[in-house]
Amino acid sequence: MKRIGVYICHCGTNIASTVDCESLVLFSKSLPGVKIARDYRYLCSDPGQELIKKDITDFSLEGVVIAACSPRMHETTFRYLLKAAGLNPYCLNMANIREQCSWVHQDKNEATEKANRLLQAAVARVLRQKALEGKKVEMKPSILVVGAGIAGIQAALTIASEGTKVVLVERAPFIGGHMAQLDKTFPTLDCASCIFTPKTVEVARNKNIELHVCSEVVEVKGYVGNFNVSIKKYPTYVDPFRCTGCGECIEACVLKKGVASEFEERMVNRKAIYIAFPQAVPLKAVIDPQACLFLSRGKCKKSCMEACKAQAINFEQKEELIEKEVGAIILATGYDLFDPHLLPQFGFGVYENVLTNLQFERLLSPSGPTRGEILLKDGTTPKAIAFLHCIGSRDENANTYCSRVCCMVSMKQAHLAKEKTGSEVFEFYIDINAFGKGYQEFYKRVREEGIFFIRGKGSEVFKREGRLVVAAEDTLLGTPIEIPVDMVVLGAGLSARRDAEKVAQVFGINQSPDRFFMEAHPKLRPVATSVDGIFLAGCCQGPKDIPDTVAQASAAAAEALSLVTRGEIEVEPITSWIDPELCSGCKLCVEICPTSAIQFIEAKRISSVNEALCKGCGACAAICPSKAARQNHFTQDQVLAEVEELAE
Amino acid sequence: MKIDPKTFTRDYNLHVCIQCGTCTGGCPVKFRSPLNMRRLVRQTYFAPDPSLFRRPEWWACTTCSTCTLRCPAGVKNVELILGVRNYLANQGEVPSTIRDALENTLLHGNPWGRFRDRRIDWAKDLEIKIIGEETAENLLFIGCAPSYDPRVQSLSIALFKIFQKAGLDFGILGKKESCCGNEIRRMGEQALFRKLSMDNTNLIKKTRVKRIITISPHCYNAFKNEYPDLDLPVHHYTQVLIELIEAGRIKLTGRSETLLTYQDPCFLGKQNGIFEEPRKILRSIPGVTLIEMERSRERSLCCEGGGGRMWTEGFTEGTRNAEIRVREALHLKAKILATSCPFCLLTLEDAVKTSGLADQMVVKDIGELVGEAIDSNSNNPIPCPPAGRLQIIINDPMTLFKTNYLVD
16 A cells, blocks of 8 residues: 555635644544645645655655645645655645635534545545656747737747747738838827838848748647648749839739729729838739739730849749648737728718728828828818727627727827818717826827817718718717718727638637637736647737737747747646557547547557647546546546545 | 616616717707707616606607617617606506507507508408408508508508519408507507507417518517517518519519609618618619618618607607608609608608698609509609698698598
C-alpha cells in the first residue's frame, strides 16, 4: 500500500469555523495508507508548503491529499510543491472542503461528517493514482498573423523586431485595413496616414515578415507549436516583381463606367485594373477578375497590357496554394461596418447625401474623392449636417452591443465638419460614450465649438421641400423635433466580419453571441482563444478603438512570442488514449470529440488520440462502448473507488 | 386578464427603456396630439397615478407600431397603449363613440351596429359560395368595412369578379362572419377580442378551407399574428392577386397613361412586411406608372385610420396625415392614389374631398384597379371619382356610418 500524507487547511476561519479540523485529522489517521495527517491555518502559505515538503521526505510519502479549497485555486501550487519535493505532481489529490462544504453548510457536525466523506474518497482515489509525464512538443519558430490592418501590422512588427519570422496574410490587395481609410484620429487629431504609413512601409521592408496579399488561410491542421497552414493566394494578373506602380495601365483600362471602389466606400468608381489608393503597400496594380472585360467575358483589346512598359500584366496567372508550418497564430481579421440598409428608416441608399461615418471619413481625407472637401453630391457645401449616433448599435433590431468607437468618431467628424465648412452641426445621441484617455476632454471641446447636441436618437430621415429632415425627440425638453439638414452622417457601428463563422471554423475557435471571436477568459485571458497557440488581436474579438487595438495586438504578439521562443512545450498529460486491442473502430469517439483530436486510422481500422490536441474532457471515454477509450488520471478504478467511498 | 397599472413596468418590460425618444420621434401623431410614447413609458415606470390615464391622448395612437418596430431596447410601446386602454375599458372610461363601437360589435358582430342579416347585401346579385352550405378551397374573409360601407363594398365586388374570372375556388362565411376583432383589441377590449377570435376560429375550423384570404390588412394581422388557434395559412388579397397574375390566370388590359402612387398600409407594410406584392401588381397594369412618395415602405406615413381611430374624433388637432399624404401625391402629379386597405381608402378619399381635390385625384384600392383592368367592357376608364357614390363631403367617417345606419 502507498504511503499517504493528509493535510487539512483551516483557510483562516473559512473552513475551520464550520468544519472540525482536529477531528478530521483523527479520522484521516484511521484511513488505509495514511502515514501522517496534519491541520494548518494556511497550507498555501510558504510555511504551510514547507511543512508538507518536509513530511514528504521524512515519511517517504508516495501520495498527498490536501483538503482545502477548490483545485481551481491551488492545484497548480501543490503540484509544483510535489515536484520540488521529488514526487510526481500527479500523485496529488485535493478534497474540496471549502466551496463544496464549509461555505455551503451551517451545521458544524453535518459539515464535518461531509468533510470526512470527501476526504475518505480522496484518499481512496490517491491510492490508485499513477505518475504521469507530460509530453514535450517542439515549437516551430514562426508565427502566422492573419489580417494586416493596424492590429495585424502591430503584431507582425512586434514579432519581427524580436527576430522571429512572421507570415502575414491579407485578403485585400493592400495592407492597412480600415485605418488606411481614416483621415484624422481622435482625440488628438493626428493625421492617420502620418502615424500609420511608417508602419506599413516597415512591414514591406522587414526581412522577417513574409507578406501575402490577395490571400486567405483556407485550412489549419496540427496543434500548438506545430500548425500546418494552407494559404490560398488569388491571382492578381500582375507580376508584383515587375510592376512599378506607375498607374499607366489604369489610365488605359477601357472599362468606362468602372465598378464601385471598395476603398472609397463605393462613393466613386475604379477601373478593373487598379491601385486602391496612392500610399498603398504594396504599391502594385491588381486586376479585379469580375470587372475585367477580358477575364469575365473574354472580350477586350487588353489595352492595359499595351500600356504597361514593365510588361507586368499576365493573364495566365493562376491561384496558388502555399503551405506553411508555424508555431502560433494571431487572428487580426478586423470588422465590417454595420450595413445601414438594414435599418431603412434612415434612408441610406435612398438619399445620396445620407452617408456612413466611413464614407464621411473618405470625404475628409485629402486623398479621397473630394480631395478632403466636404461636399454634397451636387458639389455644393452643406449648410447643416446631422450626425446620428448608435446606428445599428445598442439596438435590439440590429447589434445589441455598444460599438465603443462611434461616439468619438461622430464627435471627431463633427469637429472637422465645423472647422472645414462652418456649417451648423447637430449630434443626435442617446448617451455619449467618451471613456478613453482624453476623450471626455474632447467631448467638452466639441461642445465649446458650438455643435448642437440633441439628446434623442434619430428616429427617421426623410426629404421635405428638397432638404433632408431628421425626425427625433429632444428628450430633455420632451418635444418632438424635425430638423432640416443637407447631409446626414450615420454613426454606423462595428459588426463581426460577414464570414466570421467560416473563419472560426477554419481555425477551430469559438464565437461569442455577438459573432465576434471569443477570448479564453473575458478578463484574465483576453487575447488567448480556447485553442492553445491561437491568439486574437483587434476588432475581430470585439469593437475597439486604435489604442486598444494596438495594445491588444502587442499583447498577442508577446504571448505568441513567449510560446514559440520556448523551443518546446510540455503538453498536459491528462489526456485520453485508446487501447488498440479493444477498439472496434466504431468511430463514436471521433464524432463526439470537441477538439478533433481523434483520428481514425483506416489501415488498422481503429481510432487514435493526438495527445497534443486532446483537452482531456473525457467525452470519448464516456461514449466508448468497448471501454477502449480511457482517460489518464480519470481511470475507471480511480473514479469508481472515489464514488464508492462517497456513497458508502 | 386583470390589468393593473402598478405592474405595467413588469408586464410590459419597461425596465429596459433607455429613454432615447426613437418612439416619439417617429410617431405619426407627434405634432397632432400631446401623446409622447417615451414619456408614457417613464410615467408608468413607477406606480402611476391613475389620473394619468384619464388624458385624452391615449386615444390618439393609431397603433401603426412604428415606435415598437424601431425601439432599440425592444419595448412594446403599442402593447402598453393597449394595456392603458384595456384598463380604461375595464373602468368604463372610454369615449362614447368607442363604447358604441364595442357594444355594437358584441351585439351585431360589427362596430357600426349594422344588422348581421345585411352583412352580405353587397353580394345580393352575385353567385357566391357560402362556405358551410358549400365547400371551397379558399375562404375570402370580407371584414366589416368591405361588408357594410358602400365605398368599400365596391372593393369586395371587384375582388369577387377577379377571383371568379381567375377560376379560384373560393367562398365567404356569409352572415355568420363576425368582426375579426383587430380594432376591438386595439380599442382596449381584450375579452371581446378573444370572444370574436374564438367565434371566427370555430366557424372556420368546421369548414374544410385550405387558406384564408383577407381584404383588410387589419383582418390579416389579427388572423396571422393574434388568433391563438387558427392553424391555417392566411394571405392578404394582394398576395393572391400577384400569384394569379404571375401564373397568367388573370390578364390585365391597359388603361390610359396614368401616374399613380401608393400608400403602404401600416398593418400590411411595416407591421407585416408586405411591400413588394402591391407594387408588383400596380406595375403589371399596362399604362400605369408607379411613382413613390417621399416616405414609403417602412417610412410610410400612417393615414390615422387604425387603432380605433375610425371611431374617435377630436383627440387630435392640426392637419390630418391623410391630407398631408394627398398633398404629397398631388405634388408628384399622381392622378391615382392607390392603397390596399379599406381604412386607408376611406381616410384618404375623405382627405381628397376635404382638400377640394376631388377633380384632380382619385383614391383607389388595388383590388378596384385590377378589377377595372380585367373588365374588358370598361374601355380604358378615365380616372375620376366614381359616379353614383357618395357625393357629399364628409369630414368625419363616423357621420358616414351614422347616416347609413339611420337609412336602415
